[in-house]
Amino acid sequence: MKCLFLYNPNSGRGKIAKKLNLIRSRLGQCYECVDVVATASSEDLEERVRKGADEYDAIVFSGGDGTFNNVLQGLGDKRVRLGYLPAGTANDVAHSLGIPRSVKGALKVVTRGHSERLDCMLANKSRYVLYVAAAGSLTSVTYETEQRTKRRFGWLAYFFRGLKNNMRLTVLPFAGECGAQPFEMNGVLAFVLNGRSVAGFPVNRKGSMQDGLIELAVVRQAQKPNLLRKIGVFFSIATMMVFGIRVKKRDIEMIQGDHVRIRTAENVVWDFDGERGLQGDLDLEILRGHFELFVPSDHKR
Numbered sequence: 001m002k003c004l005f006l007y008n009p010n011s012g013r014g015k016i017a018k019k020l021n022l023i024r025s026r027l028g029q030c031y032e033c034v035d036v037v038a039t040a041s042s043e044d045l046e047e048r049v050r051k052g053a054d055e056y057d058a059i060v061f062s063g064g065d066g067t068f069n070n071v072l073q074g075l076g077d078k079r080v081r082l083g084y085l086p087a088g089t090a091n092d093v094a095h096s097l098g099i100p101r102s103v104k105g106a107l108k109v110v111t112r113g114h115s116e117r118l119d120c121m122l123a124n125k126s127r128y129v130l131y132v133a134a135a136g137s138l139t140s141v142t143y144e145t146e147q148r149t150k151r152r153f154g155w156l157a158y159f160f161r162g163l164k165n166n167m168r169l170t171v172l173p174f175a176g177e178c179g180a181q182p183f184e185m186n187g188v189l190a191f192v193l194n195g196r197s198v199a200g201f202p203v204n205r206k207g208s209m210q211d212g213l214i215e216l217a218v219v220r221q222a223q224k225p226n227l228l229r230k231i232g233v234f235f236s237i238a239t240m241m242v243f244g245i246r247v248k249k250r251d252i253e254m255i256q257g258d259h260v261r262i263r264t265a266e267n268v269v270w271d272f273d274g275e276r277g278l279q280g281d282l283d284l285e286i287l288r289g290h291f292e293l294f295v296p297s298d299h300k301r
Helices: 017-028 042-055 065-075 092-097 103-112 147-153 156-165 227-243
Strands: 002-007 033-038 058-063 081-086 115-123 127-129 132-136 172-178 181-193 214-220 252-257 259-263 269-272 275-279 282-294
Touching: 002 017, 002 042, 017 033, 017 103, 042 058, 042 065, 058 065, 065 081, 065 092, 065 127, 081 092, 081 103, 103 282, 127 275, 127 282, 132 282, 172 214, 172 252, 181 227, 181 252, 181 259, 214 227, 214 259, 227 252
Parallel strands: 002 033, 002 058, 058 081, 081 282
Antiparallel strands: 115 127, 115 282, 132 181, 132 269, 172 181, 172 259, 181 214, 214 252, 259 282, 269 275
16 A cells, blocks of 8 residues: 655645654554655646556645645546645635644544545636635735745734735626526625635535535625725625625625536636636536545544
């Protein structure tokens, strides 16, 4: 039995690099061969996953939510069991799946050997998305915030960046269908969700990565809002982040389905799992049980 361990030396303030001996030792209890590789870039990571899927019985990796997204791109349709040691800033995937943030705790999940098949999304027939596609105000902070700032301040780095550059809430057009339900509205923030957590907030508490469903949530806004509505939308965003997308509020729209097709302006940028994704119209479909991951056996997904 062979295991490949891949890690991003820049994630999690470099804590993984300090614990390589522990990681190698714990994985060595389950696998006869453990190869440890530091990845040089997202492209390097994807290529190593692509090749490793044919050579190893399991691929364990460490990094943030963006790293997990890169692993999905490299994995494609190949079948190999994955293990995840969260070491990012928000670690939304770990929150959604109940994977401990500590290295020892996450390693215990891997070495116990319980794995399940989980859903992900496919965007415009070309890009895999694990837990969220987001557009609008505040969504770009995850990839615009400098790595050194994230290492220094952690989650607060996103907050500071958001205050600095995203106080103007631009109104965007959203139209299309979610499942069998059509919609047309203007909004300042849109989430398409397969997970439970976004930026560390449990915005989709009842969400599941095994139910074959996607949740679409939009914070609505008038095309030309007055001052009162401009102020009110800040409270709506805060309400959604704290109390979730199912909160009963007039300007928060939530729809559920097995696919989402969205028509919007050409310059609208979609953030995929905390990284810059595609631009303009978006077509997302759920891929049921697309990949297999070591997860805690006692956590509802």
